[in-house]
Amino acid sequence: MAEINSKKRVGIFSLTCDEGCSIFLTEIFNQKLIPWLERMELVYFLSIKDKTEIKDLDIALVEGVVTSERDKEGIEKIRANTKILIAMGTCAMTALPSGQRNNFNINQLKEIEAHLEKYKFLSKALALKEVVKVDDSISGCPIDEGKFIEVFEKYL
Amino acid sequence: MHKCNLDVEISKLSKIEGHADLDIKIRDGKLEEVNLKVMENLRFFNQAVVGQSYAAVPQLVSRICGTCSIAHLTGCIEAVEKTLAVKPSKQTMILRKLTVYSMMIRDHALHLYFFAMPDMLGIDSLLDAPEDKHDLIHEALAVKEAGNNLSQLVAGRAVHAPFEQVGGFSHEIDEKKIPEIVEQLKKIRPTILKLIEIFANCDWEFKRKTNFVALVTPDFSFLEGKIKSSTGEVIEEKDYWDHLHKIVLPYSQATGFEFEGKEYMVGSLARLNLNKENLHTDTKRDASKYLEKFPSENVYDNNLAQAIETLHSVDHSIELLESNKFQKEEPAKPERLTGKGAGAIEAPRGTLYYALEIEEGKVKNLKLVIPTAQNLVNMKKDVEQIVSGLCATDAAGVETRLIASLLEKKIIFEVSKLIRAYDPCMSCASHFLRVNWT
Numbered sequence: 291m292a293e294i295n296s297k298k299r300v301g302i303f304s305l306t307c308d309e310g311c312s313i314f315l316t317e318i319f320n321q322k323l324i325p326w327l328e329r330m331e332l333v334y335f336l337s338i339k340d341k342t343e344i345k346d347l348d349i350a351l352v353e354g355v356v357t358s359e360r361d362k363e364g365i366e367k368i369r370a371n372t373k374i375l376i377a378m379g380t381c382a383m384t385a386l387p388s389g390q391r392n393n394f395n396i397n398q399l400k401e402i403e404a405h406l407e408k409y410k411f412l413s414k415a416l417a418l419k420e421v422v423k424v425d426d427s428i429s430g431c432p433i434d435e436g437k438f439i440e441v442f443e444k445y446l
Numbered sequence: 447m448h449k450c451n452l453d454v455e456i457s458k459l460s461k462i463e464g465h466a467d468l469d470i471k472i473r474d475g476k477l478e479e480v481n482l483k484v485m486e487n488l489r490f491f492n493q494a495v496v497g498q499s500y501a502a503v504p505q506l507v508s509r510i511c512g513t514c515s516i517a518h519l520t521g522c523i524e525a526v527e528k529t530l531a532v533k534p535s536k537q538t539m540i541l542r543k544l545t546v547y548s549m550m551i552r553d554h555a556l557h558l559y560f561f562a563m564p565d566m567l568g569i570d571s572l573l574d575a576p577e578d579k580h581d582l583i584h585e586a587l588a589v590k591e592a593g594n595n596l597s598q599l600v601a602g603r604a605v606h607a608p609f610e611q612v613g614g615f616s617h618e619i620d621e622k623k624i625p626e627i628v629e630q631l632k633k634i635r636p637t638i639l640k641l642i643e644i645f646a647n648c649d650w651e652f653k654r655k656t657n658f659v660a661l662v663t664p665d666f667s668f669l670e671g672k673i674k675s676s677t678g679e680v681i682e683e684k685d686y687w688d689h690l691h692k693i694v695l696p697y698s699q700a701t702g703f704e705f706e707g708k709e710y711m712v713g714s715l716a717r718l719n720l721n722k723e724n725l726h727t728d729t730k731r732d733a734s735k736y737l738e739k740f741p742s743e744n745v746y747d748n749n750l751a752q753a754i755e756t757l758h759s760v761d762h763s764i765e766l767l768e769s770n771k772f773q774k775e776e777p778a779k780p781e782r783l784t785g786k787g788a789g790a791i792e793a794p795r796g797t798l799y800y801a802l803e804i805e806e807g808k809v810k811n812l813k814l815v816i817p818t819a820q821n822l823v824n825m826k827k828d829v830e831q832i833v834s835g836l837c838a839t840d841a842a843g844v845e846t847r848l849i850a851s852l853l854e855k856k857i858i859f860e861v862s863k864l865i866r867a868y869d870p871c872m873s874c875a876s877h878f879l880r881v882n883w884t
Contacts, residue, residue: 304465306486306487306489307489307512307873308489308509308510308511308512308873309464309511309512309513309873310509310511310512310515310605310606311512312512313512313513313605314512314603314604314605316556316590317552317590317591317594317604317605319587320587320588320590320594321587321591323583324583324587327573332571336458337460337461337463337560337561338461338560338561338571338573339460339564339571339574340460340461340571340862341570341571357487357489358487387509388489388509389489390489390490391489391493394490394493398490398493398494398496401493402488402490402493405488405699409487409488409699411487431509431606432603432605432606
């Protein structure tokens, strides 16, 4: 039991984005998943499991931007339940490219404003650090493989 | 007959691409309403591309979807080339086929092993596979790895492939690495045959009369051909839009499509139903007994069709890599900078259509039709039939509260399983049209 308990509880979360970073992570997993599973338990990753919980996480890897009220509630809940929060990819770090509406001109904004209101979008798409404390980050669109391994293994 | 009232809410369907919820309302033991809600927040690609250079737009739309980014990249490049009269070389077309095959291998493998297989094994995640099935985890990773490495060789990366561009490829293939990649592809062949066998032996069945639509390509390479349907239509790629009709789905950040006024299905099952003759010779030889199943109306045969397409992608890639010499080429240039054009390719989940209007090198308008958006209406009708069936066969006379909870469990399991068989991609589904709410 001691060994099981010492495994890090890891969650992988997608806010608004193309999920390219988590998909690319599944490619990094081709080589790394088996050794990493010795040291971690995947407790949240909707891409591969249904029974999930956002509770007592050691490491939360979060991709995407905070574009709506729902995203904001989501990231706040993740933050409240994890020791380490890692921003995964350029969207999570800088709000771009998924927050591309932030750079729209007045005509482009006019076209989307009704939708923004209907689905409770925030006035701007935000990077994670604009909403919660972020402990570390991994750059790239999608994430750089070497950088991911380096950062993730620091906390594993 | 008992009169059961039940609201089944599936929040965040798992093991699919992107976010979707499903609400089912049952009143007096009868299905009243199914709402399939695509919960992806829009990222407004239709607006974002306006004013951008034709050369930059393919990489921009690649960001619509992580898992099939190569499909968006390739589909958009094709539309740009048709709009601006760019003529890609023979070598470019071979490299594109290899790029698309690399995506099919890893994308289908992800769906089959990680999304669909857990339901067959009665587990939540492939990672929970019992000891005697652990080889499946290793096999899943090996197949994905072979696809991933092929992407890397030809296009630079599996997600947002950096080498593929309008007119050609920015980097040539490193010929020294070809033997190693070919060997990997040959090594996963028996694994894929085992995968085909697993899905061929699966007894899941759901049938409902519908129409199948796919781009039929002469070498099953997903790129160039004519759009055909199981009702006999034959359509040029550029005219596809004229045969589609937009359907608004309430409560959803996506809309659906009908083809010739009716729901239809696109994807691997449609392709096998309409084009199995053009699969690679080696695939036809080794999968012959499974190919007899097609044409099939069983939605779950979409899984089997994906497994067979994975084998074809491996077989044709091996042939292309072994029988061609690759050399450095300059990308083909546009003959004009203003025009209108369209192109269709087959993405992993079905026909992907891009139509563009470009003025002096800048994009003025983009229309795209995404596979999952085309499947949404069909999927919803299938869910309705399944739920109605489960309500009708539900045993009478047992205490209602108990039945309601059993029925709810059964509905959630069956409906999730069916939706997964479509391999829907909600990240994609929520991006296609200019949204006009007024």
